[in-house]
Amino acid sequence: MSVTVRVPAKVNVQLAVGGARADGFHDLANVFLAVGLYDEVTVTPADRLRITCSGPDAHQVPLDHSNLAARAALALAGRSGRSADVHIHIAKDIPVAGGMAGGSADGAGALLACDELWGLGTPRDELLAICAELGSDVPFSLIGGAALGTGRGEQLTPLEVGGTFHWVFALADGGLSTPAVYGEFDRLWEGREVPVPEASPELTEALRLGDATALAETVGNDLQPAALSLFPSLRQTLTAGGEGGALAALVSGSGPTTAFLAKDAESAESVAEALLASDTCRSVRVALAPAPGATVVAPAV
Ligand SMILES: C[C@](O)(CO)[C@H](O)COP(=O)(O)OP(=O)(O)OC[C@H]1O[C@@H](n2ccc(N)nc2=O)[C@H](O)[C@@H]1O
Numbered sequence: 145m146s147v148t149v150r151v152p153a154k155v156n157v158q159l160a161v162g163g164a165r166a167d168g169f170h171d172l173a174n175v176f177l178a179v180g181l182y183d184e185v186t187v188t189p190a191d192r193l194r195i196t197c198s199g200p201d202a203h204q205v206p207l208d209h210s211n212l213a214a215r216a217a218l219a220l221a222g223r224s225g226r227s228a229d230v231h232i233h234i235a236k237d238i239p240v241a242g243g244m245a246g247g248s249a250d251g252a253g254a255l256l257a258c259d260e261l262w263g264l265g266t267p268r269d270e271l272l273a274i275c276a277e278l279g280s281d282v283p284f285s286l287i288g289g290a291a292l293g294t295g296r297g298e299q300l301t302p303l304e305v306g307g308t309f310h311w312v313f314a315l316a317d318g319g320l321s322t323p324a325v326y327g328e329f330d331r332l333w334e335g336r337e338v339p340v341p342e343a344s345p346e347l348t349e350a351l352r353l354g355d356a357t358a359l360a361e362t363v364g365n366d367l368q369p370a371a372l373s374l375f376p377s378l379r380q381t382l383t384a385g386g387e388g389g390a391l392a393a394l395v396s397g398s399g400p401t402t403a404f405l406a407k408d409a410e411s412a413e414s415v416a417e418a419l420l421a422s423d424t425c426r427s428v429r430v431a432l433a434p435a436p437g438a439t440v441v442a443p444a445v
């Protein structure tokens with residue numbers, strides 16, 4: 145008896161970052177878009193909480209209780225007064241520490257999978273509240289699609305998306321720590337007033353229309369200068385994708401994955417080929433957006 149949940153990665157099509165708050169977080173206007181790269185989280189009853197992970201980046205994933213999937217299982221078990229004795233297997237396809245919310249995806253996936261396995265039927269708003277305790281990106285991993293995240297990114301308003309967007313992702317050699325990138329953002333802004341983050345109406349309209357050209361004109365990531373400062377070679381990757389015909393090139397979230405918006409499927413293939421030929425990244429992935437949020441694919445039997 146086991147439950148498998150599939151959970152998407154994300155790209156931030158707009159990441160407007162405000163000044164540091166007293167609690168150390170930053171207020172955001174964070175427009176998330178779920179993309180079709182997925183982790184699969186399978187939970188099976190076991191004699192104790194145990195995590196395993198497979199996939200090309202598996203060796204970088206912590207297998208102790210710091211793993212967001214373990215924290216999710218423990219949080220849900222704690223609320224329902226039961227023990228979290230499950231084997232959690234993560235089939236990992238989302239790059240680790242890549243700015244694509246891979247760990248968050250596993251947290252949301254494990255939460256939904258345990259809820260199903262234990263037959264709890266926890267209301268959606270309670271699941272979202274647990275997600276928000278686990279991390280700022282985790283609620284979005286649960287809902288998928290597209291959404292504006294305010295507060296520290298955890299307060300979500302779903303956004304309409306009127307078409308399919310073609311993305312290419314260049315995976316970097318190495319990772320970036322999210323707190324380090326926010327810290328670098330603070331350093332770069334030191335002594336200046338950071339503007340209040342606001343969502344771009346032009347960007348939400350481009351999403352609503354499914355218009356890739358209009359979206360390309362409005363995408364933006366306030367963490368990009370910080371990510372480039374910590375990982376300067378990403379500039380070459382951005383240039384290579386732009387020269388390969390991408391409509392827009394940006395750092396994905398806190399990086400170091402870089403994201404390229406293409407006009408259509410054919411153009412996405414050309415961008416991917418140009419990136420591979422440029423030798424400025426570890427590997428390249430093509431994906432469609434929007435993707436659905438965490439979804440049970442193999443229920444308990
Ligand atoms: C860069 C993004 O991925 C964009 O979606 C997110 O803002 C990061 O979300 P996340 O990885 O879920 O981050 P959390 O686990 O909540 O926080 C990790 C650390 O990132 C920094 N952090 C995160 C979110 C936020 N709004 N402000 C921050 O300053 C803080 O240093 C925090 O201690």
Ligand SMILES: Nc1ncnc2c1ncn2[C@@H]1O[C@H](COP(=O)(O)OP(=O)(O)OP(=O)(O)O)[C@@H](O)[C@H]1O
Binds near residue numbers: 205234247248250322
């Ligand atoms: N299930 C998990 N998968 C991957 N990393 C995890 C997981 N749980 C905890 N971590 C830890 O979190 C760190 C960040 O990994 P993750 O892949 O979530 O980064 P990210 O995609 O850059 O996150 P975000 O885009 O949300 O800022 C890893 O280096 C690892 O130590």
